[in-house]
Every structure is written in structure tokens, then in C-alpha cells.
Amino acid sequence: MIKNLHSGPRILMGPGPSNVSSQVLKEMAQPLIGHMDPQFIEMMDEVKDMVRHVFLTNNPLTFVIPGTGSAGMECAFVNLIEPGDQVLVCVNGAFGNRMCEIALRCDAKLKRLDVPWGQPVAPTQVANALQNFTPKIVAIVHAETSTGVLQPLEEISRIVHKAGALFLVDAVTSLGGCELKIDEWGIDICYSATQKCLSAPPGLSPISFSPAAESAINTRKSRIQSWYLDVSLIQKYWDGKKRAYHHTAPISMIYAIHRALKIVLEEGLETRINRHHNNYLSLKTGLEAMGFEYIIAHPYRLPVLNTIKIPDGLDDDKTRMRLLNEYNIEIGGGLGDFAGKIWRIGIMGESCSPDYIKALLSALKKILSQG
Amino acid sequence: MIKNLHSGPRILMGPGPSNVSSQVLKEMAQPLIGHMDPQFIEMMDEVKDMVRHVFLTNNPLTFVIPGTGSAGMECAFVNLIEPGDQVLVCVNGAFGNRMCEIALRCDAKLKRLDVPWGQPVAPTQVANALQNFTPKIVAIVHAETSTGVLQPLEEISRIVHKAGALFLVDAVTSLGGCELKIDEWGIDICYSATQKCLSAPPGLSPISFSPAAESAINTRKSRIQSWYLDVSLIQKYWDGKKRAYHHTAPISMIYAIHRALKIVLEEGLETRINRHHNNYLSLKTGLEAMGFEYIIAHPYRLPVLNTIKIPDGLDDDKTRMRLLNEYNIEIGGGLGDFAGKIWRIGIMGESCSPDYIKALLSALKKILSQG
Numbered sequence: 091m092i093k094n095l096h097s098g099p100r101i102l103m104g105p106g107p108s109n110v111s112s113q114v115l116k117e118m119a120q121p122l123i124g125h126m127d128p129q130f131i132e133m134m135d136e137v138k139d140m141v142r143h144v145f146l147t148n149n150p151l152t153f154v155i156p157g158t159g160s161a162g163m164e165c166a167f168v169n170l171i172e173p174g175d176q177v178l179v180c181v182n183g184a185f186g187n188r189m190c191e192i193a194l195r196c197d198a199k200l201k202r203l204d205v206p207w208g209q210p211v212a213p214t215q216v217a218n219a220l221q222n223f224t225p226k227i228v229a230i231v232h233a234e235t236s237t238g239v240l241q242p243l244e245e246i247s248r249i250v251h252k253a254g255a256l257f258l259v260d261a262v263t264s265l266g267g268c269e270l271k272i273d274e275w276g277i278d279i280c281y282s283a284t285q286k287c288l289s290a291p292p293g294l295s296p297i298s299f300s301p302a303a304e305s306a307i308n309t310r311k312s313r314i315q316s317w318y319l320d321v322s323l324i325q326k327y328w329d330g331k332k333r334a335y336h337h338t339a340p341i342s343m344i345y346a347i348h349r350a351l352k353i354v355l356e357e358g359l360e361t362r363i364n365r366h367h368n369n370y371l372s373l374k375t376g377l378e379a380m381g382f383e384y385i386i387a388h389p390y391r392l393p394v395l396n397t398i399k400i401p402d403g404l405d406d407d408k409t410r411m412r413l414l415n416e417y418n419i420e421i422g423g424g425l426g427d428f429a430g431k432i433w434r435i436g437i438m439g440e441s442c443s444p445d446y447i448k449a450l451l452s453a454l455k456k457i458l459s460q461g
Numbered sequence: 462m463i464k465n466l467h468s469g470p471r472i473l474m475g476p477g478p479s480n481v482s483s484q485v486l487k488e489m490a491q492p493l494i495g496h497m498d499p500q501f502i503e504m505m506d507e508v509k510d511m512v513r514h515v516f517l518t519n520n521p522l523t524f525v526i527p528g529t530g531s532a533g534m535e536c537a538f539v540n541l542i543e544p545g546d547q548v549l550v551c552v553n554g555a556f557g558n559r560m561c562e563i564a565l566r567c568d569a570k571l572k573r574l575d576v577p578w579g580q581p582v583a584p585t586q587v588a589n590a591l592q593n594f595t596p597k598i599v600a601i602v603h604a605e606t607s608t609g610v611l612q613p614l615e616e617i618s619r620i621v622h623k624a625g626a627l628f629l630v631d632a633v634t635s636l637g638g639c640e641l642k643i644d645e646w647g648i649d650i651c652y653s654a655t656q657k658c659l660s661a662p663p664g665l666s667p668i669s670f671s672p673a674a675e676s677a678i679n680t681r682k683s684r685i686q687s688w689y690l691d692v693s694l695i696q697k698y699w700d701g702k703k704r705a706y707h708h709t710a711p712i713s714m715i716y717a718i719h720r721a722l723k724i725v726l727e728e729g730l731e732t733r734i735n736r737h738h739n740n741y742l743s744l745k746t747g748l749e750a751m752g753f754e755y756i757i758a759h760p761y762r763l764p765v766l767n768t769i770k771i772p773d774g775l776d777d778d779k780t781r782m783r784l785l786n787e788y789n790i791e792i793g794g795g796l797g798d799f800a801g802k803i804w805r806i807g808i809m810g811e812s813c814s815p816d817y818i819k820a821l822l823s824a825l826k827k828i829l830s831q832g
Contacts, residue, residue, distance in 0.1 A: 099492040100492065100493070100494045100495065100498065102493060102494075102495060104495055104497075106709060107493050107495065107496065107709060107712055109492070109493065110492070110493050110713075115490040115491075115492070115713075116490060118489060118490055118713060119486040119487065119489055119490035120486075121470040121471065121480070121481070121486070122471070122473060122478050122480065122481050122662060123471045123473075123791075124471065124473060124475055124478060124791045125478065125663070126475075127471065127785065127791065128785075156528055156529055156532070156664065157527055157528045157532065157689060157708075158527055158708045158709050158710075158711065159708075159709065160688070160689050160707075160708045160709075161527070161528065161689045161708075164687065164688055164689045188688070191688050192688045194684070195684050195685070195686050195687065195688055196686075283709070285709055285712075291493060291711065291712055291713035291714070292496070292709040292710065292711050292712055293527065293664060293711030293712075293713070293714055313565070313566050314566070315566050315567075315686050315687075316535065316566065316686075316687060317531070317535055317559070317562050317563045317566055318528060318531050318532045318535045318690075319689075335796070336531075337528075337529045337530075337531045337532075338477060338478060338529050338530065338531075338654070338656055338663040339529075339663065340529065340662065340663050340664030340714070341478060341656075341662055341663055342481075342486075342489060342662040342664070342713075342714075342717070343662075343664055343711070343713075343714065346713070414498065414499075420494075420495045420498065425706070
């Protein structure tokens with residue numbers, strides 16, 4: 091499986107993209123059909139259905155937008171926020187920060203709830219932040235890819251709705267690898283990405299809006315600032331008997347996510363989440379046996395993205411380059427506050443495999459033993 | 462080559478996507494590498510170089526953005542326009558209209574220069590529109606995919622620059638199939654798409670900004686309203702020695718455009734443009750022999766997208782569905798003002814082949830003879 095060749099296939103154990111199965115790659119390479127072809131429209135319908143299944147939602151307004159996870163984030167904000175709308179963003183990592191950036195570009199009246207990087211946001215902190223502030227939206231990241239925190243959502247969701255706000259959740263890194271229940275947990279706006287636990291190539295973002303979010307979009311007074319990400323236009327292409335052209339769908343990427351979602355549902359969501367958890371346990375055992383320390387405490391540790399301290403005296407870049415060049419294994423470095431201090435080891439989707447974990451542990455062992 | 466099977470490969474002779482070569486499909490299906498992998502960064506550098514070659518430009522600010530051609534359009538406008546900026550948009554089809562939509566969402570002070578659908582914009586009309594109006598940008602579509610007009614640009618470019626404005630050109634359907642010279646013609650902002658004459662799958666948009674456009678972006682006072690399409694952030698990922706993560710690049714799509722651009726340059730731009738012209742001549746001969754009439758007069762006729770009147774008494778939808786279901790050939794219907802009145806027959810990139818033209822003409826002949 092592992093080739094000591096620069097040109098060999100990479101084992102992708104960073105923060106994404108994850109490895110993509112040969113079935114998905116083969117499907118993606120099928121000859122193209124048109125974006126208005128009845129066969130393609132049928133495929134889009136199946137994709138919508140499958141996205142609803144993995145999101146565990148019945149939301150009618152659910153589809154896949156033609157951009158990466160960050161486009162999903164922007165889509166979520168630009169459709170909901172009008173200039174001057176109040177927004178509370180919980181920030182405990184790089185992607186919470188990115189939400190603030192985007193909210194400001196929508197001219198939101200932004201309140202940040204800042205929590206130290208690596209810590210989860212506590213329900214009481216959200217409740218306190220909502221004491222003298224009545225936002226239209228409260229936004230939070232479910233799985234912070236920059237820190238490895240898995241954020242509990244249910245209690246916060248209740249607090250958010252009690253305050254009359256809509257609940258916006260970034261599920262880029264959790265969907266398909268961690269428990270996520272849009273309807274049961276009362277999430278109003280949720281987006282993800284294809285290149286993490288769904289194991290399709292990057293480039294698309296599954297997104298879903300609750301009826302309450304949909305109604306907030308339909309009753310807004312100002313224009314949506316993005317034409318490309320305007321869900322009312324995208325919906326006319328994804329829904330209804332007669333489809334209206336908006337953009338030219340990324341056909342091959344839709345082939346890929348179609349097959350990837352099928353694989354997820356064939357495995358079964360629960361089985362898949364258990365697989366991620368079990369592989370996390372064996373990775374953890376191996377890493378801790380070698381003396382590595384996790385930076386996130388249980389139960390807030392994200393199993394699909396393991397964040398560990400770089401041991402003193404070990405060169406970050408050099409070690410990761412050795413892993414890549416000598417072993418064809420990619421792991422991720424730290425972002426922002428954590429740059430140079432941590433590694434991020436992803437076990438997502440196809441990359442979540444005992445063989446890959448063994449390969450990584452053995453490579454790390456060799457490199458460490460050579461000083 | 463043609464299979465009378467519903468599931469057979471389609472011959473894509475609509476307004477795009479065009480057929481994609483097996484080499485590109487094969488390249489796209491290669492195993493993924495990371496978006497910060499040195500091998501991938503090298504590939505990005507080659508893509509940038511090749512995009513400059515096909516655009517015939519030396520513009521440093523040139524890359525590929527992670528969205529379709531419409532994302533390219535939005536990227537062009539949101540980066541240049543600040544609220545209240547004056548913009549002149551020439552409108553003679555659906556994509557000029559779309560430019561207006563987007564300019565308005567940037568809070569531009571918009572002036573439309575409306576010309577009847579199917580006619581080119583005359584330089585004198587632009588000069589007149591600029592008499593009492595000093596816009597920051599004049600925008601125009603080079604190849605109007607909704608009408609089949611090829612817009613001459615050189616004289617208008619001189620008028621635009623004389624008026625002190627930047628010249629923004631939509632080259633979605635022309636790049637790689639029609640003559641287009643960014644530097645020689647003085648185009649300041651130009652975007653295209655992958656699924657037309659470049660014959661890669663849809664999903665990316667090559668884009669280029671002149672130094673003057675770059676300086677206008679760098680000296681703007683307000684935030685760019687899109688984070689996802691902010692070229693100053695995208696540039697930090699595409700340029701420089703140390704790359705900064707912005708979005709997770711659509712790896713497989715970049716593989717595809719890398720190979721597609723290589724094919725374009727190996728054929729040679731001039732040879733490729735001649736090939737499109739020669740195939741246009743034989744398609745035209747065949748169509749006219751059957752009594753079809755073009756709606757666009759020479760020399761404004763776009764050779765890569767042939768727009769013809771639907772003969773009286775022939776059912777638009779039914780005929781196109783027969784072509785699709787019985788012959789696996791896709792052609793396009795009309796948009797907007799032209800819906801139900803015209804067909805749009807694309808011969809772009811891989812779809813620009815004598816065999817495909819023969820197949821289409823023979824299928825049309827059979828359908829027409831059956832009434």
C-alpha cells in the first residue's frame with residue numbers, strides 16, 4: 091500500500107482532503123452529460139435525498155453548492171444576514187474567526203464570544219452573551235479543524251432558540267464521521283464539505299436550511315449580496331418540475347459526491363461513526379505509547395482530527411516533510427495560534443483505516459528514533 | 462462513436478459543457494494529494510503559467526478560482542466595485558444582464574447600454590454612453606452564449622481607456638476557441654470557464670487582472686464583500702514562496718484543467734482557433750443546405766456557438782429530446798427573449814469535430830424527414 095516513492099499515492103492524514111476511494115474516482119471520470127440533461131437532473135435529485143439522509147434532516151431547502159466548504163460558510167451568512175442584523179459568533183479557532191470575517195463583510199452587527207483556542211464553548215457562556223443581545227443568528231463550529239475540538243450543540247441550540255435566534259452550524263469536518271443531527275438538534279443552517287469525512291474531492295459544499303431559516307431568507311428586505319450563492323436562484327435549478335439554469339453545475343464533482351454519499355449510506359451512518367471512533371482509539375493508543383500528548387481533553391476531543399503537541403526539539407516542517415517525502419504520508423501543521431506547536435492528524439472517511447494508522451505510527455517511530 | 466442507447470456517451474453540442482477528452486478524465490481521476498503539498502503547489506504554478514499563455518497576457522495576478530464561470534463574473538465585479546462606483550455594462554444578451562444583476566448587488570451606480578439581443582455593441586454606442594458618464598469600469602461580453610454574437614473589442618477598448626475606465630471582459634465562451642488577446646487588446650479584467658472551448662469539466666474559472674486593475678483593488682477603501690472570492694486572499698494561496706491557506710483547492714478539478722490547458726497549448730492557439738473556424742464552415746454548409754437560417758449576421762457570428770432559427774411547425778422541446786434520447790446528441794435551446802425561437806449548437810474544444818458535426822446533421826435530417 092505504501093510506496094517509498096515521491097510520486098506514489100499519498101496517505102492523506104491531514105485536515106483534509108482525505109483519501110478518495112477508487113470507486114469515487116472512477117465515477118468522477120465518467121464522460122460528461124449536460125447540466126440540464128434529464129439524466130443529470132435525476133442524479134441531482136438523488137444527491138439531494140442522500141444529503142438529507144446524512145444530515146438527518148427533512149429540510150426541503152437542501153442541496154450542494156458549487157464551491158468548497160468556505161463557499162458554504164459564505165452562502166450561509168450572505169443569505170441570512172441583512173446589513174445591520176445582529177449576529178453572535180462563537181470563536182474558539184480559525185473557522186470561528188472566518189465566520190466573523192464573513193459576517194462583517196455582510197455588514198452584520200457582530201458580537202464575538204471568544205473562548206481560548208482548544209476549549210469548547212460552554213452553554214452558560216452563550217446564555218450570558220445573549221443577556222443583552224438579541225441576534226438574528228448564533229453561529230458556531232461543530233468540529234473546529236484548527237484545534238480538534240468537538241463542540242456539544244444540543245444545549246446551546248435550546249438556549250439559542252429560547253432567545254429567538256436561528257442556529258447556524260459549521261459541520262465541515264464532522265459530517266459523515268461524527269454524530270450530527272440537524273433536525274433533532276434544532277440546527278437551522280448547516281453546511282459541510284466533501285473532502286473530509288465524506289471522502290469525495292474538495293470543491294462542493296452540502297448545505298441545508300430549516301423552514302425557519304428559509305422563511306427568514308424569503309422575508310428579507312434587501313438584496314442578497316452574492317448572485318452566485320443566492321439560494322433562491324440555486325433552488326430554482328435544484329428543485330421543481332421545470333429547472334431554471336443558474337450556473338453550469340460542476341458535473342464531474344456531482345458524479346463524485348453522488349457516489350461518495352452512496353458509499354456513506356451503504357456503510358450506514360452509525361457504523362461509519364463507530365468506525366471513526368474505533369480507529370481513533372487505536373491511533374490514540376499508539377500515539378500515547380510513543381509519548382505524544384493530546385491538546386484537547388476528553389470528551390471534547392474530535393476523533394476524526396487528532397491534535398497533538400509537537401515534542402520539544404523536533405522540527406515541525408522538517409518532520410512533516412520527511413513523512414511526506416520518505417513515507418508519502420501527509421499530516422497537518424498548526425494554524426494561527428497553534429502554528430509550529432501542534433500537528434493535526436486526520437482519520438476521515440477513506441483515510442480512517444487501521445493500515446494507514448499503522449503506517450503513520452511506524453513512520454513516526456522511525457523518524458523519532460533517528461532524532 | 463455514437464450509440465443509440467440512453468446510457469451511451471453524449472455528444473455535447475449545446476452551450477457547454479463540451480465533451481472532455483479521455484486524457485483529461487483520466488488525469489482528473491488520479492489519486493488526490495494535499496492542497497499544500499509541494500507537488501500540488503508546483504502544479505498550480507504550471508496552471509498559472511498556462512492560463513497566462515491562453516489568455517495571451519503577462520498579468521501577474523492570474524489564476525483559477527474555485528467556482529464556475531459565474532463565480533468568475535462575480536469575482537471580477539466584487540473585487541473592483543465599491544458601493545457607489547459607476548459602472549457601464551453593455552447588454553445584448555443574458556450574460557450582460559447577469560453582469561448588471563451582480564453590479565447592482567455590489568451597490569454600483571449602474572448604467573446599462575442596451576442593444577437588441579443578437580446585435581453587437583457598436584463602438585459609437587459606447588462612446589455616446591460615456592459622454593456624460595465617467596465609470597470606473599466598462600463591462601462587456603466577448604462571446605454572448607445566449608445569442609451567438611462575437612463582440613469586436615479592440616476599438617471599444619480604446620474608447621474605454623480614453624474615458625479613464627477599466628475594461629472588463631467576459632470570455633467564458635471564447636477562450637480557447639476564438640481569438641482573444643488580453644494584453645494587446647487592453648483588457649483589464651477577464652474571466653472564463655473550463656467547460657467551453659477548454660474542454661475541461663465545469664467548476665473552475667480562469668481569471669486575470671491587469672496591473673491597473675490590481676492597483677484599483679489594492680487602493681479600494683471598503684472591504685471586498687466576498688471573502689471566498691477576495692483575490693487578495695486567493696493570491697496569497699496561489700503566489701509567493703510561502704503559501705497561505707485560503708480555501709481547500711478543488712484538487713481533482715485542478716488536475717483536469719492542468720491537463721486540458723496542456724492539450725490546448727500542444728495543439729497551439731492559432732491552430733485550435735482555425736480548427737474551430739473550419740468546423741464552423743462545414744456545420745454552416747450542412748445546416749444551410751437543410752434550410753436552417755442563422756440569426757446572427759457575419760462578421761459578428763460566433764463560430765463556436767451557432768444560433769439558428771427553429772423552423773416553423775417544429776416542436777422545440779420534442780425535437781431536442783429526440784436528438785438526446787435517440788441519438789445521444791445534446792444541443793441547446795434559447796434563453797430569455799430567444800426561448801422557443803432558436804437553437805444553440807456548440808462546437809467547442811473536443812466537441813468541435815467533423816464526426817460530431819456529421820452525426821448531428823444526419824440526425825437532424827432524419828428527424829426533419831419524419832416531420
